[in-house]
Amino acid sequence: MNDSMIARVAALKNSPVADLKQMWQEMFQREAPPFNRRFLETRLAYRIQELALGGLKRETIKRLEKLSEQFDEVKDESRRRRVDDRPLAGTRLIREWNGRPHEVVVNLSDFEYAGQRYKSLSRIARVITGTNRNGWTFFGFSSARGLK
Numbered sequence: 680m681n682d683s684m685i686a687r688v689a690a691l692k693n694s695p696v697a698d699l700k701q702m703w704q705e706m707f708q709r710e711a712p713p714f715n716r717r718f719l720e721t722r723l724a725y726r727i728q729e730l731a732l733g734g735l736k737r738e739t740i741k742r743l744e745k746l747s748e749q750f751d752e753v754k755d756e757s758r759r760r761r762v763d764d765r766p767l768a769g770t771r772l773i774r775e776w777n778g779r780p781h782e783v784v785v786n787l788s789d790f791e792y793a794g795q796r797y798k799s800l801s802r803i804a805r806v807i808t809g810t811n812r813n814g815w816t817f818f819g820f821s822s823a824r825g826l827k
Contacts, residue, residue: 684731688724699723706730772800772818774807781807783818 691699699719703711706726711719729735735743766772770785783803784791792803800814808817 681731684727687727691720691723774818776807 694702696716696719699716700711702723703709703719706723766785768785768787772783772785772790774781774783781792781803783800786796789796789798790800790803791797792806797803797806800818801812802814804812804814804817
């Protein structure tokens with residue numbers, strides 16, 4: 680690796696977000712996506728290295744395309760199982776209540792809170808607050824169909 684490339688990648692950490700977005704515009708010929716700083720830094724670092732070193736080998740690209748096709752098949756299968764528009768399995772819902780954070784992990788068919796599994800967010804909201812509440816609203820959703 681050359682020193683110039685290393686210096687450019689290292690400089691990303693100290694660059695203002697506005698500069699990162701401008702660099703994105705220059706390197707990708709389009710507006711930067713509305714993602715966080717870390718996302719911009721990692722993608723820009725990769726792009727800097729890709730341009731300096733030549734990117735992936737043709738064999739690697741073909742292998743990735745083949746894996747992508749297999750992933751798409753698995754993804755389609757999981758879509759058939761997910762018809763309720765719930766957050767993706769593995770999503771962590773965090774809500775502060777009475778000064779204490781409460782974290783719920785979304786599973787394919789239920790929710791996990793404090794080591795216990797629950798079928799509904801409303802039941803978890805009741806455990807946390809001691810009162811009946813709409814769980815979707817309690818965790819920041821407008822309904823069971825998606826975020827506000």
